[in-house]
Amino acid sequence: MKNFSISKKFTLVSLSVTVLSIVIGYFTLNYYKNQLTNDVYNSIKSELSKSSKDRIKAKFDVGISNAISIANDSMIKKALVTNDRDLAIKALAKLSQSMKSNTPFKNIKVHIHTKDNHSFLRSWKANKFGDDLSSFRKSVVKVNNTKKAINTFEVGKAGLSIRSVVPIFSQEGEHIGSLEFMQGINSVAKAFDSNKEGFILLMDKSLAVTNINNKDVLWNKYLISQKFINNNFLEDLKSIDLTNLLSEKLQSSEKYTYTYIDIKDFENNKVGIAISAKPNSIVHLAINKATSLIFVALIILIVSLIITFIISLFNMKANIISPIKNLKMAIDNIRSNNSNANHIDVKNKDEIGDVVNSFNLYLNSIQEGISKDREVIHEASVVIEKVNAGLFNDKINKEASSKEVALLIHVINDMIEKTGSNLNIISDTLVELSHAKYDTEVPSINGVTGLIASLLDGLKVTQSTISEVMALIDDSNYKLTSSSNELSEASRRLSESSNVQAAGLEETAAAVEEITSTIYKSGENAQKMSQHANEVTKSNDDGKKLAHLTVDTMEELSNEVISIHEAISVIDQIAFQTNILSLNAAVEAATAGEAGKGFAVVAQEVRNLANRSAEAAKEIKELVESATTKAQQSKEVTDKMLNGYNQLDETIKTTIDLIAEVANASKEQQTAITQINDTVNSLDKATQENASLATNISSMAQNTQNLVQNLNNVISSTTYNEDSKKRICDPAMIFTLNRLKSDHIVFKNHNFCKCKLGADFKVTNHHNCKLGKWIDEHENEPYAKSSEWQELLKLHKGIHEKVQVTVDYYGQGRDNSEILNQAQEVENDITRVFEVLDKIKELHCE
Template sequence: MKSFSLAKKFAIVTIIVTVSMLIIGYFILNNYKNNLKNEVYNDLNIELNYLADQKLKSKLEVGISNAISISNDGMIKNSLSLNNRALAIKALSSLSKDMKTHTPFKNIKVHIHTKDNKSFLRSWKDKKFGDDLSSFRSSVVKVNKTVNSVNTFEVGKAGLSIRSVVPIVDENSNHLGSLEFMQGVNSVAKSFDKIGDAFFLLMDSSLAVAKVDDKYKLGNYIISQKFINKEVLNDLKNINFKELMDNKYLMDDKYFYSYIDIKDFNGKKLGIAVTSRDIKKVEVAINNASIIIWVALLILIVSLLLAMIVSLINMKKNIIAPILNLKNAIDIIKNNTTLDSTRIEIKSKDEIGDVVQSFNEYLDSIASGQEEDRIVIEESRIIIGKVNAGLLNDRIKNKAHSAEVDSLVGEINNMITRMQTNLTQLSDVLVALANAKYDHPIPHIEGLTGLIASLLSGTKVTQATSNELMCLIDESNNKLTNSASELSNASKRLSDSSNAQAASLEETAAAIEEISATIDRSSQSATKMALYAQNVTKSNEIGKTLAYKTSESMEQLSVEVNAIHESISVIDQIAFQTNILSLNAAVEAATAGEAGKGFAVVAQEVRNLASRSAEAAKEIKDLVESATSKAKDGKEITTKMISGYNELNENIEVTIQLIEDVATASKEQQLAMAQINDTVNSLDQATQQNASLASNINNMAGVTTSLAVQLQSVVNKTSFDKKAKALICDTDLIFDVNKLKSDHIVFKNTNFAQCKSKHTFTVKNHHECNLGKWIDANKDSEFAKSNEWQELLIAHRRVHSMVQDTVDLYAQDYDNEHIFAVTENIEKNIEIVFELLNRIREINCKSQDLK
């Protein structure tokens, strides 16, 4: 093909193009036919679905409108308020009559419920009421709970129907109950039938709540309408509903079928609404389109063949011949060494002549342009040499002849200017950091990406690390200064306390010696007391023995006194008898008269003797009774004395035991005091050592304070961002997070360095890089529950995705505009990642402070 002439190439190309266009035209038109066919099916599917949806929505709108209208009836409200069903029946009867007269609704079905979800009145079955609807009428429960309307499809005994449920409230906005307006879809099915289509409302048979006649069953569905197109139904029984669901529409030999889902107000699928259209109507448009396409294909074939023939003839006569002439002239010019001396002769005034004229002018412009471009290129070489040496103060001043070269000059000058600006700003930041101005603001450079952006990002990370370290040093130094001051004061107090303790220990040691001597004396006294106690015990035993003997003597004395008492009683009796005898003698003497006077004297004497004997006996008896009483008292005293001696003996034994305990304790105290004395001596030595250590600690505290002051002086000579203190609670995170930032900059640079044309590779995903591994390892941390953590995951994922996009754009040779749009977005998202890492560290520190 390369050795063919232009005419042959043109002819071959024209033939190939013509044949290709014919083939392509055929396939395009055929594909268009197929697409048109699919488009007709899709449009028909959309049309049927739209019709079904709109007609059902219209029914729903009518239902809710009627429900609201009926619920506002005053008699309905009063019937609920007064619990008067008769009033409600009357109201519905009147409303039904009006609707039959003025609306298409000839037999309305209205169900009124109480606010606790119980049936109040069914218009079609007014004898049935009071049943609880809570378990199976979710729409009624929803309306009575929220006092908001619900307009939905719902399953009933008759299958699927439209239920428009609205709340009933009185004039004071008190909730009384709810009202339900029920509709079927027969009117929708009839409206489809009028235009030659069909409509079927099918309920999922698993939701049926009552037994259904077999004639209403259709596979896994139940027909929920009375009006049925039997011809379509017979065909519908044979279709594959699963295929219909998967493809959204279905065709057989007779009908085109489509469907929409029927859902309740909670979004639960209850069934489907199937629509159909005669397949003949569908194929009419497709057949007409096919005829038009084949006619167009035939016209295209004829047009292409004629155009090919005419083009070949015209090409040979009017293009090839002048071009050959131009070629011969150019060959002559080609053999000349300079452009200045050779020009092509113009032989015609047509387009070829214009081309020759333009070519001659082009040769002239090339000659002058080459010189201009040479001057600019030489100047560019000099300027680039300066740039390579780091001198960015000069620019290319000459203008090139070539627009491309001039554009390149402009780009080079812009590159130098921008690089000078960027590096100057970066240099200012580095100088500030070198002067310990860690809070020096780092400017945001719009549109910056690549290595310069990485250098700027790395500087920001370095500055952040420096700020955090300075905050950490400042905070630690403040604590160190306070600790050193407290340590100095504490060591001084410790030294004073140690000296005071040493003096106290000396006094304590002296007191212990005195106590030891006292205890020794107490021990000796206790030993003597034990001896005295033993002597008292012996004396007590002797006294006890004597008391026993006294008791026995008193017992014997009591016996003898009793004997005397008995004898005195005898004497008293004798005196009494003697007195009686003397009285008898006196009586006898008085009887004897003079002869008995002597006997009377004797009787008187005897009576006196008896009287004195009685008196003496009485006195003796009194003495004996007194002696008996005293003997008894003596015995009791002796008994008490014996008891006292027993108690005394027990007390003496206890006293002896106590004395022995005191003696034992005294010995133990002697041993304890000896140990205490040894301990006090040890404490004295330790106290002396503590005093020495306290002095050393005081000296060290002074040195620490001096170092803290020097360090604070160094810190004061720097300036840093105090806000970084909110991030330094976890020192490990200072280095870990900033290293992760640096790693991410390296990740970007490493992948950017490998980007080139036709070179595709896969970068690490957002779980494989170091930052991703750290995120995965900390996903259960407390700070991972924050919104910032979720934003970090998104931004981090974006960075990896866009780095991969950059690799792909380079590999596919996309222009700079596309590449820059992605790389600039990478820099923005890297800054977002870095900022979110800082905010997460701040959240972590706040949560630790709360603990």
Template structure:
């Protein structure tokens, strides 16, 4: 049902008018009824007020007479008035005390309230007892009343008149009026709706034609379609305006088509690397115009960035690596710029290492040249010494060879000497035996000599005896005396010869004993000689063996000297080669220094490249952080809100550096850890801003913060290297 109503404008107009008529009629009836009711009640209140005032005055006048019968009659007549539902005069407590009666003091709250406030009250009620209007009015004592009400003062409430007037008849009259108005409104509304339906149908028929025209326009996508509606009303004007608008759209589309064609052409040129063109045509569509302007701004911005990159690369190509590209660029181009800056920084560090290495190489080449000269001189001196040594070795070799030959001959002679010593020892033994036999024979000779000596002694005694006897015999005994004398001489001579022989024998014995001792000594000497000769022979053998070993050693020494001579000659040649190489190295180092000096680079790089591993590690960390940032940027196009995976390489590297023996201040470690945390936090905030599709200004600001955090990390890594080199130089 709702779809049928909302499908067509005529239906919506009819339903809207019907609803409007219904609401207006209902509103009119309601307002009229309310107004009539309000006016009726107001009139009733006004009439009742007048009636109440009249009745009050009548009752008051009657009460002033002081006649109870008249007062009761006046009250009863008032109750008989049409519309009066109830009339009660509530007496005050003072009046009841002054004029006692069967009437009780009222308990009605509203009346009691009027006694207290001395203010009249009008109360409208509509309940099961009917619709009524209750008017409560106090009777205030005046000076006249005090004559009859002596126990009250002027201004006190003598009593309260409670008048209730029924509004049921008024309600019935109003109900009849509402019914009449509703019926008349319904009849007029139906007549109006019929007329409206006819008029709306007739008026909205061109809308169907307008709809068909729009439908054809949508289905055919032909911008040349016009609405052919013959109507002089607003719909006809709308059709004319639409046709005029379509003419303007067609003109705008042609104009936009030119812009789009130019944009397509420039985008193609831009994709081919030409960022010098702008879209100059003006678009009719403001969105296309805005897109064109933003495209021109993008091309201009990219061109400016590329010009700065080209300028930087041209400086790098001119070996000016100290050129610093200062530009606030972020996003993917920011990564490109950071990469180029990193190339310049790393190249500066490489050139600084080349410069340092060239200087060190130049200094070392000078030292090496001096060393090669000393080596060449030393080699020449060693060669001359080796020649002399070789000659001496040859002499020593000849001497040792002669010694070896002599030791062999000495060994033979010693062997012969041993044989001779043994023969001498045998002969000495035989001599000793002979000496022993001589001693024995000498002893026999001594014994014989003693016998001869005894015989000579006895012969001498006999000769003496014979002389004595010859003397005794006298002349006869003279011849015998002569014989006795000769015998005595012979005995003396024999004794003398025996003494001489004895002396000779004793001497011979002594000599024999000495010979025996000598022969014993000779035997002992020959024994010792044999032992010494054996020892000497062994020594000679040892000397011979040693001489042979020495000869072999000397030969080896000779060979070694020959090899050493060759080595010295080779060293001489090597020294010449080293001299040549050092000359080349010196030339190369000079070339390196010249190359490095001709290329301008960041001078502070010289102070932070002492540790190649540290330079290499920090370069890898920087590239790794750039890769992390580019990886996050690569996911921003999906507008997803994802948790970035934190890169732990910097943190792990800092942990390893802290555990190593490198001279690194802990403040650098702490600061880099904080910057690393802040860098990843800022990246996460960038992802969240991107996923929320916030304004580009917020996204650009956060991307700029990311670049600043990354630049701070790079700067602190450079300062860390500089501090490490400074500490190592202490």
């Protein structure tokens, strides 16, 4: 196509467009034809379905209204209340006659039920009643339970039919039963047949409750549930594929186009289908009309495109190709200098003529532009020579002719201005650092990368290192100041304590002599105490023997007192018996009369003697009991005394043991006091040496304080970042991480310097650079569990990846904006890495 002439290109393109338009038109119109055909079939499907639903709904409406009307008949209500079936038969007969005369219903079927679901009256079979409907008439059971009307398809012995079941209430509003209005579907089928269409109601064969007539079965699955049937329609229906009809909801045969709707009962269970159909003669008529219109439109489109194509070819050749050829010949003449003219003659005043005029003006502008651009280039060479020498004061002021040269001049002036400004910022920062202002913040410059950014990053690392070193010196100086003061104070106290210690040693020596004398005397006293303790032990043994003897004597005394007590008891008993005998004698004497008086006197004396004996025995008994008690108490006292002697014996043994220990301790103290005396002599010698050391330490403390004062003077002449104090706990880590910062600047510079068009190389992996190796070595440190460490891992990996992308962009010759944006992201990430490394130092010091 590139080597073709305009006429060939135009012809080829126009022909291609024409053919393509014809093909697109054909397929488009064919698509619309198919779409229209589908629309016709869908319209038929919707029309048939709607017609079936509307006509069935009309049957439902009539059924429910008739059922309600019949259920409100007073005679039927009264028949149910009084259980009078004859009255109900008369009422239904009257209603049936009225409907035959005034409605299309000539042979109505009404079934009345009691409220306990038993048949009360069947209008078509009055003699069959009383049977329980609960097991197979769910609609009747539902109405009697809920007392609400139901309008539904339901399977019965007669097949599938419309059942309108309503509750019946007495005049007082009490539920007394239900009424069912039954309809077939024949009228719907006849209505379809009158429109030369087909309709058939089919019940699911598995739901049949009576014997099945095989001639009413279709596809061995459905049972015909209507009496009126168009035989031609039925024969054609048998020829269709039922499975395809059920899946697509549309099926065409030789004579009809079929569709169907589902038939469901009041519980939404599918009980059958209603198939409707429209003759193909009607269907194909609409399709054929649409096809004819589309075919005519396609012919008109093809003819129009061909005529347009031919006219366009003639017009292009006469009005475009010929003037362009003339313009080409004129330009060739100017280029080959075959004529002296510097311009092209204008022969046409159309668009091509305008092009010639513009071309002539362009030739004039080229000559003027070349002259202006030469002047600008000369001024640019002068300014750039000054810039190379380090002078950024001048810029290019002359205006260029071409936009490209003007853009170049603008870029050069902008480079001179920005470079000078950036170097001034770096210079000012270095001056501040030279004034020992180490807290000077190194400014950030937006849009800068490469070496300028490396200079700024290097300044940041230098400022951070010096600031941290100054913070470390300041902190060390503070601690050194405190230590020197403590050292001076310690040397003073050491001198004082040495003097006090010398005096104390003298007193200690005197005290040791006194203690020695006391220890010897304590030893002698311990020997005497041991002798006295032995004598006490002997006396204690004698006391124990006497106590045992007393215990035995008291035991014997107690036994004898008990014997006396027993003897007194005998005497007391004898006195009691004697008293009884004297009473008996007095009684006998009184019986004897005068002869017994003398005996009565004797009996009285005996009784008196018995009473005195009893009193004496009583007194003796009390004395004996008192003696027994005191003997027992004496025995207890003697037992306690014996226990006391035993305890005294143990105490004496303990005392003897203690005296022996005291004696041994005295010997040990004599040995220890000798050692103490030697120690005191050693301490006296050490005290003299301490006094000499105290003098030397005092001199060292004074020198240290002078050194601290000099450091304070140096530190007071500088300033540094107070935040640096948070990360100086580990000096080795300070220099390590700051060195790793510088290494990463070198890494970036090294790779950026190698960038050039066509260069293809791989940068160092983020695990193999020095910072990456340090990260891998310290991944188990406590600060490696922080969010900052995770950010460092992500940033560090990202820097290596972005440097690689920058290198690739440079080598691929990508646009400057892409390269600079990627390089700027590298600079931003490096700055953030420096900040995160400082934060890790702080975490390490927490």
